Amino acid sequence: MPPLVKKLLWSLGTVGILLVVNQVMVNGIGGYGIPAQDYYVRVLTLVGISIIAAVSLNLINGYTGQFSIGHAGFMAVGGYTAAYISFYYGAGILNTLQGLPLPVALTIRLFISLLIGVVFSALAGFVVGMPSLRLKGDYLAIVTLGFGEIIRIIILSIDSVGGARGFSSIVQGATEPPDQRMFEFLKESIFFWVFLFAVITVVIVKNLVNSTFGRALTSIRENEIAAEAMGINTTRYKVIAFVISAGLAGLAGGLFAHYDNYLNTNSFTFVKSVEVIIMIVLGGMGSITGAILGATVLTILPELLRDLQQYRMVIYSLLLIVIMIVRPQGILGRRELSLSGLFGKKKTV
């Protein structure tokens, strides 16, 4: 079979599975819903968003070996930009697309908002990365930490995105009465979009890592001086990786904005950045499936522990400590989980 056809079939298959799962998750099967499904769907959707954030951060922290602690900042840039576009220009976009069927027009509207969010967060990544990635050592950590805080303060003082009050009714827009079309559309399909973009993120990162580009990144992680001696323009590679990572973080932020329909800077604090870092450290730095596993576990675990009431966060922290003691390299380390691996086939490296 020609590779193109194969890829096409694969993508179609993935989209199909996601559509089916979305259908089951949101509407149930044949009139029967899963009990408490709103809650489970919400947790799973948040898992999807965490996966995008964790996998994208892994590109820079895990594969390139640079320590960024400003991921929440990039999520905020992407989230607020996408929300701004959706809120102020959403109605305009829909009007221009009047001839198209509504779901198509709404999809295009979603894509435009997300894309602009991604572009802005990637730009922010470039601005932050360009000067600080020229240096070796911990400078990136300090700069990204500062960046995350600065972004938050800037957003707080912008009144058109709600400031300290938070940005609400994002998908309904400013019109009166509120336009519920996008809201209804997303209610039915956001699960699908989040996981579609999660898959796309994983594919992008996987292809990057398994290319010449990815090997250059790994060489920078292993020994920057040696990499440079081999003729790798380390700054250029680091900046590109950083910009892609920031852009994908913006994608996570944009999806979060459209899903929650409410943004507040309290959701993008330093603590959020640390949470994402814990996800990849726990799952395994430098492993995509590890990042996915870490994101899933760390999003679901606090929910599972809800019955413990006030001891919840204590147990949660204890579990993290235990895992880190037992497996300091993370659950997967640098290995990848794969279906063929599970069935005992050996993968040729």
Place this chain on the structure above:
Amino acid sequence: MKFERFGRLFVAIATSAVLVCAALLNTACEKRDTQGGPTGQSDAGLPKEIKVGIYMPMTGPTATFGTSSVHGFQMAADELNAAGGINGSMVKLIVEDDQGKPDEAKTVVTKLISKDQVVAVLGEVGSSRSIAAAPICQQNKVPMLTPSSTNEEVTKKGDYIFRVCYIDPFQGEVGARFAFETLKFKKAAILTDIKNDYSVGLSKTFKEAFTKMGGQIVVEQTYQEGDTNFNAQLTGIRAANPEFIYAPGYYTDIGQIAKQARELGIKNEVPLIGGDGWDSPKLWEGGKEALNGCFFSNHYSISDPSEHVQKFIKSFQEKYKGETPDALAALAYDGAKVLFDAMKRANSVKGDKVRDELAKTQSYKGVTGLISINKDRNAVKSAVILEVRDGKYVYKDTIAPPGMTAEKPAAAEAPKTAEEPKKEAAAK
């Protein structure tokens, strides 16, 4: 490998087939009933156990708010159950922690409604969390009542969202009127916690009201929740020489602000004036003597001699080992009771019926004053001004909404006269 190729092809074809089937299936079958969240409720009558959900910050920076409020809720529920419940049905409270995060509040409320199938939701204190979670209650047609979120936005989220406290514009105005009319001050400095929607809102309305009355804002400074050094801001304030400082932040920072102000030579004669965010036993611990002579607007006063207020304070202290109920506990207590009262009148836990009865609440005699719900689903009631004196919060004044006469504590037992029409007018 031939087998592998075949396998992938098979997977792709199979999924495409499933996709087509699902599309057909979907169009063929009826959609799930998405109307009312909790299912299995009969139209009339009450279930044996009435589940009420609570979301509060039990951990995180505002954890004391959560603890106080939950104590208030719990006491109201225990008293009710001891007295036979709502027409014989017992109330069960399900408390969830949102860590003071808006997105967490959303998750928690979704869980309460869809998993625990609560019939009503109580919470939050912080307005940003209430704003985040309110749309979920609205969508599921589950009434939500916030005891102490004072931001205007909250109840604008829909007709299932109520509150039993006054709103920020009123509190800012109360601060301004107290400073201008009672203390006869003309020159104000404003110190806002820029990160906090509550603080920003109060400062805004204070400024409007104060300048409208003829006062002057000599300087405006901002800080961020969690800051520990306020020297830069306070030096700026000292230079402008105001008669008082309006600082509507949370108690967590106010103590430090007062301390550092006094260290910089801003004397106790220049009081800090704030809002209900100051109300916590921890306020005094943070600032000690530096806070003497400062004022804040609040929902009720523990020195209110009215019988039902003193009874509440006494039983609260008995129940929680000497802990004095702060305004959040009192509001939570009132909020829960207003909700139970509405359920009793409705004799149902159906969302729309409880909502209708909640909206009809008039002159409910709560610990925090007479509670009437206006057409915007906000409570119309007076604010009290408390003075900080050696670790105690002493009652100073009562400020009523425009058009309503202040119901001072001494007259608190006065019969509920025909104030309703006036209140309605004031509420618009």
